[in-house]
Amino acid sequence: MAFDQLSDRIQMALRRVRGKGRLTEQDIDTMMREIRLSLLEADVNFKVVKQFTKDVKEQAKDEKILKGLNPSQQVVKVVHDALTELLGGETSVFSLEKKRRNTIMLAGLQGSGKTTTAAKLAKHLMKNQQAQPMLVALDIYRPAAVEQLQSLGEKLDIPVYDEGTDAAFESIVKGAFKVAEDKGCDVLIFDTAGRLHIDETMMEELKKVEALIDPDESLLVLDAMTGQDAVSVAEHFHQSLNITGSIITKLDSDTRGGAALSLKQVTGVPIAFMGLGELIDDFDVFHPERMAGRILGMGDVKTLIDRVSENVDEDDMMGMMEKMQEGTFNFNDYLKQLKMIKRMGSLGGLMKMIPGVNKMMKNMDVDDKKLTHIETLINSMTKTERKKPDLIKKSASRRRRIARGSGRSVAEVNRLLETLNQQKQAMKRMSKMDPSQIDPNNPMKALQQTTPDKKKKRKGKGKGKGGFRF
Amino acid sequence: MGIRDLFRSKKKKQRAQKYKLGMEKTRENVFNRLDALLAEKRDIDEELFEDIEELFLMADMGVDTTLELVNHLREHVDAKTVRDASELKDLIVEEMFKRYVKDDVLDTNLAFSDDLSVFLFVGVNGVGKTTTIAKAAHMLKAQGKKVMMVAGDTYRAGAIEQLRVWSERVGCDFYEKPQGSDPSSVMYDAIARASKNDVDVILGDTAGRLHNKKNLMRELEKIHRVIGREIEGAPQETLLVVDATTGQNAIQQAKVFNEVTDLSGVILTKLDGTAKGGIALAIREKIGIPVKMVGLGERLEDLEHFDIEEYIYGLFADVMADE
Numbered sequence: 001m002a003f004d005q006l007s008d009r010i011q012m013a014l015r016r017v018r019g020k021g022r023l024t025e026q027d028i029d030t031m032m033r034e035i036r037l038s039l040l041e042a043d044v045n046f047k048v049v050k051q052f053t054k055d056v057k058e059q060a061k062d063e064k065i066l067k068g069l070n071p072s073q074q075v076v077k078v079v080h081d082a083l084t085e086l087l088g089g090e091t092s093v094f095s096l097e098k099k100r101r102n103t104i105m106l107a108g109l110q111g112s113g114k115t116t117t118a119a120k121l122a123k124h125l126m127k128n129q130q131a132q133p134m135l136v137a138l139d140i141y142r143p144a145a146v147e148q149l150q151s152l153g154e155k156l157d158i159p160v161y162d163e164g165t166d167a168a169f170e171s172i173v174k175g176a177f178k179v180a181e182d183k184g185c186d187v188l189i190f191d192t193a194g195r196l197h198i199d200e201t202m203m204e205e206l207k208k209v210e211a212l213i214d215p216d217e218s219l220l221v222l223d224a225m226t227g228q229d230a231v232s233v234a235e236h237f238h239q240s241l242n243i244t245g246s247i248i249t250k251l252d253s254d255t256r257g258g259a260a261l262s263l264k265q266v267t268g269v270p271i272a273f274m275g276l277g278e279l280i281d282d283f284d285v286f287h288p289e290r291m292a293g294r295i296l297g298m299g300d301v302k303t304l305i306d307r308v309s310e311n312v313d314e315d316d317m318m319g320m321m322e323k324m325q326e327g328t329f330n331f332n333d334y335l336k337q338l339k340m341i342k343r344m345g346s347l348g349g350l351m352k353m354i355p356g357v358n359k360m361m362k363n364m365d366v367d368d369k370k371l372t373h374i375e376t377l378i379n380s381m382t383k384t385e386r387k388k389p390d391l392i393k394k395s396a397s398r399r400r401r402i403a404r405g406s407g408r409s410v411a412e413v414n415r416l417l418e419t420l421n422q423q424k425q426a427m428k429r430m431s432k433m434d435p436s437q438i439d440p441n442n443p444m445k446a447l448q449q450t451t452p453d454k455k456k457k458r459k460g461k462g463k464g465k466g467g468f469r470f
Numbered sequence: 471m472g473i474r475d476l477f478r479s480k481k482k483k484q485r486a487q488k489y490k491l492g493m494e495k496t497r498e499n500v501f502n503r504l505d506a507l508l509a510e511k512r513d514i515d516e517e518l519f520e521d522i523e524e525l526f527l528m529a530d531m532g533v534d535t536t537l538e539l540v541n542h543l544r545e546h547v548d549a550k551t552v553r554d555a556s557e558l559k560d561l562i563v564e565e566m567f568k569r570y571v572k573d574d575v576l577d578t579n580l581a582f583s584d585d586l587s588v589f590l591f592v593g594v595n596g597v598g599k600t601t602t603i604a605k606a607a608h609m610l611k612a613q614g615k616k617v618m619m620v621a622g623d624t625y626r627a628g629a630i631e632q633l634r635v636w637s638e639r640v641g642c643d644f645y646e647k648p649q650g651s652d653p654s655s656v657m658y659d660a661i662a663r664a665s666k667n668d669v670d671v672i673l674g675d676t677a678g679r680l681h682n683k684k685n686l687m688r689e690l691e692k693i694h695r696v697i698g699r700e701i702e703g704a705p706q707e708t709l710l711v712v713d714a715t716t717g718q719n720a721i722q723q724a725k726v727f728n729e730v731t732d733l734s735g736v737i738l739t740k741l742d743g744t745a746k747g748g749i750a751l752a753i754r755e756k757i758g759i760p761v762k763m764v765g766l767g768e769r770l771e772d773l774e775h776f777d778i779e780e781y782i783y784g785l786f787a788d789v790m791a792d793e
Contacts, residue, residue, distance in 0.1 A: 041533045043717030046524055110740065111596025111713060115628075143635035148628025155627075196743045223596060227530040227717025229745040250595065254682040255719040278625075369685065 006256040007295045009038030023071040043258025045231045087288035092270035102187045108221035110194030113249035118191040119152035120283035134185035136176040137162035139193040173212045197236030220246040230259035249275035331386040380405035529748035578762045578775040581706045587671045588704040593711035595678030598739040604636035605773035615670040618643035620660040622653045625677040654696045661700045681726035694731045715745040724757040735762035
């Protein structure tokens, strides 16, 4: 994911000071030189880097820190706070007003992902703020942009308003307002045509469109892979429009993310959301502090918890836990669990939020398709088999039939049976664990500690490190 | 020989005019500042080197390329072959040129076979693949080729329609299958159709994909393989489309796409913005793949062969003019 490489480099720089009992100004200088280079390599704007380096140096060299207790930890904190500040400080609160028409306009360069983002944002607001969104197609230039929005709206069951590509903006905006009222939609998301920030005619046109809509929010959509030019783009859009926030897209790439790190500093407006993948649900609120934590390798447990609580029904979960503890957990429950996980987004993305796991996973290839394979395997079982996994365990012919039916191998059926078993075991152990013993900064440790003998036994099998067998 | 000589011929200058216009903003932002920096009768000191460094970094040339270039300048200054700041200009231009060309004979012409040729356009999302295909079709049609566009992006909503509209505007053949079809099968069928209809060149669109998505890259590998299996030596061109505003990530893009599809060149789009496109130099330096074409505007005609001389001339036009 984005920031990974930047994260590696910065952590390497921090290692220069970590664990040292005493720090000199020179240590700070060496560390900052490396951080400066890693930020530049990450496409962070040159001027932003300059300011950042200067600020952190000043703070880190403060007497109180250098001579204080545990100076290295304090320096890491200074970097963490500065990075959080760079990314925008507080999470920007984006809340719609109830019982009134809310309007959001999206603007940006060609290819930054406005149309896709419009659909993702609509879905997000529907899910998290119980909004009734409507999408409005204002991109009358790019061939088939209107069709793209229509087809996205259809998929999501969200109304899309358009007047083709020959209509005047005034007519489209007015028409959209009227239809929204008739349909009872309370958020209108306007997808505008991509344009170059230096194209004066086009920027002038956008200004007029903004005046027509008079939006509550004008959001700049920016590709996370943008280089030094991000600043010039943001500045121009900011000057022409009343930009209130930005959305950074394609953060699922392996970009080092410099654009995201420069944006707030230049425009002064917060990054409100981020796009994280091709699926409509790969979209989230942008939390500067959590992102800073991720870059510094501290994980992002908060987002993980959010994601879980958003998508998991607590009653369901408790029921499952009980079943696991009783040992009656079967494939029907497993399937339910699988669907829950799938709702939360990609597995690799989820796991990376656990502190320490990101490093571990560097060379691991988490394949979400495996989840689908497991689903097919379970779907190829009879109803009785799903309830009583032991039936399968005892019968080779059942295993062969399931393999044939799902188009997978018998080995995979065996592995699935084993995974189910392991899950039951793990749950039993967890239920015996004392929650107060779990270190919030490293929850994995607790799990590992309770499974010392098991781990040793499995060594040498190659695959299947840890308990994750997906 | 100074690089200046390269621009002496009138023909060159005319051709370079388009670059100059297209890259107006690019030049204004960075290289005019360089010019101003060096024109001042200032001493060559560490501060000057830092300023030059900053300019290169701002042009997305990347930390490595920038440091090497500046170190090269330092060496010359240390060796006393350069005394005056204004002389650094020539040195910079020459060094950029040398580093890009690398003693190769760079040919930006697209490779055709005598029979049916296939050009495959690949890249991450939103770089302008579909629009570039339209421009390329327009260019090839003007050269008398019979062109067929193939809607290989069966994933993104509206992608097929977008290409269809372009094919109608350009006036060339078009092949599509419904959204969601396997893109390899689209190419396979398109090749069969094109062979029957005496098509000279297929321009194959592909869905934008991030290079760190393993499954999508495997899909692309398959598309590439299927084309090669149907026509020996095809695709004749596999072109990575790169947005000029992209930062250092473009190097990673070029690296991974090259591993999967054996790229023959890069097309640098949206160079008419304020982006400096310095990433083109970094890609050449690190991955070795040259730029073949550049997109310099929104019109169908705004696709040009990339010429490093003209590119540098575009950057330094004002510097050269007074000679």
